[in-house]
């Protein structure tokens with residue numbers, strides 16, 4: 635659906651941690667105009683609307699019936715995504731929806747079937763594909779710089795656990811957090827053939843009592859034969875640890891952590907001491923979130939399929955479900 639106007643008019647649904655950030659990006663993006671925001675928590679919507687000088691919509695229906703709005707950015711809790719995607723697709727809106735699509739593959743596939751008669755542009759928020767360093771690694775690997783990709787190591791460690799209340803509704807570490815890493819693996823080496831996962835509760839017993847794990851190590855074999863190792867934890871004392879190593883027959887590409895500045899301190903008791911790591915996903919991936927939204931607008935202008943589409947949302951969830959099954963059964967799970 636190529637956008638007819640040079641400026642795409644948006645509404646943001648959900649103004650929590652990620653929604654208010656997306657709203658801020660849209661308010662600054664030259665080719666987008668944020669028309670309104672909506673949140674079931676009235677005060678939350680008011681705060682964002684007031685800060686950005688946009689309208690606070692009265693309801694989801696008010697957004698969907700507003701013919702001046704061409705696209706919605708869905709940043710509500712995961713269990714609301716499917717219903718909102720269906721309603722927005724039926725209303726003819728283009729959709730940028732946060733990950734994951736849902737926690738249940740049957741609901742995701744039913745959603746895919748239900749929106750099929752309503753062709754619109756749908757993008758899923760796998761923002762890490764838009765990180766400048768990770769994207770450069772992917773592009774350089776594609777250009778053959780390191781030969782055939784053989785091994786990948788993805789380190790993704792959160793600084794501290796989310797509130798236990800969030801854990802209970804999150805769908806678990808693999809579907810909520812590792813899903814980014816599963817998508818990164820697919821971005822680099824394509825579809826996944828086999829999954830073996832281990833999980834432990836090492837950080838916070840309350841996470842275990844909520845039925846989840848807080849530490850995970852997962853090995854994937856891609857259909858290409860490449861092997862991928864992912865390590866995750868919900869607590870990392872030195873900050874938000876996000877690194878990527880891609881090893882191939884002709885070399886290796888490595889993206890390290892990000893600090894506020896590159897200044898290093900040298901003294902009688904330390905050498906090369908750097909700043910702390912950027913602490914939150916909002917800080918670490920700020921360029922990626924902005925580039926993600928810009929890419930979506932570009933897709934609407936050019937009438938092309940986004941880099942992270944509905945199928946990518948399905949496939950990442952498929953790997954997450956296989957990882958869960960592997961952890962529970964102790965077996966390697968095949969995906970084909």
Ligand SMILES: NC(=O)c1ccc[n+]([C@@H]2O[C@H](COP(=O)([O-])OP(=O)(O)OC[C@H]3O[C@@H](n4cnc5c(N)ncnc54)[C@H](O)[C@@H]3O)[C@@H](O)[C@H]2O)c1
Nearest residue numbers: 648649650651652653673674675709710711712714732733
């Ligand atoms: N891509 C990323 O890096 C990333 C990071 C964090 C969260 N997320 C995803 O974004 C989504 C939101 O996460 P969050 O951390 O911002 O959650 P949050 O709880 O901070 O915010 C969600 C907001 O949605 C509102 N809301 C709930 N139901 C609604 C409805 N039906 N209509 C409108 N508003 C509604 C809530 O009142 C709340 O303000 C989740 O799917 C999560 O997985 C993605």
